[in-house]
Amino acid sequence: DAGVTQSPTHLIKTRGQQVTLRCSPISGHKSVSWYQQVLGQGPQFIFQYYEKEERGRGNFPDRFSARQFPNYSSELNVNALLLGDSALYLCASSRTAGQGYGYTFGSGTRLTVV
């Protein structure tokens, strides 16, 4: 059984560019969440999607957007990249969006903005 898969694993972008990160949840999991982990800090919540609807949004600017597809995979888009967007972006999946279920994390996408 495949775990949560994220692509690409590493990415280097230039300031001002746009980036799309992808996530495939565990089979049977309908909820996907995105987190940003800056070096030396804990992960910070960006978005949660459940059944293709946004269920939560963290304190991130409108440059960050996401969507979930009918097969429950998800994309995170970041526009007008800043140096401060350099981080590990983690995707987590869960069976539902409710309490009582743990999240399974992917290995992440390491984004470097130069």
Added chain:
Amino acid sequence: AQRVTQPEKLLSVFKGAPVELKCNYSYSGSPELFWYVQYSRQRLQLLLRHISRESIKGFTADLNKGETSFHLKKPFAQEEDSAMYYCALRAAGNMLTFGGGTRLMVKP
């Protein structure tokens, strides 16, 4: 707003010594608390959640609502326990709020 604090960035112990990783939280409602672990070059993985009251790899954690704490404990540390440990809280909004993490180093 919820907040999770892990006061120690680094905890270094000898093999066989007891370990306690501290986690304090602030949240006015009934939270769901988790411990996640990240071994070197591996993904973040769930270690414990308070609602299941289980022991994984010898680790236990008890939710103390009076002290708003969820400390992680193990009576005898092993070298393979060396990793980053994150305490996390899930409130009504379903998002996880993580602490800053504690690096546990178990020396031989």
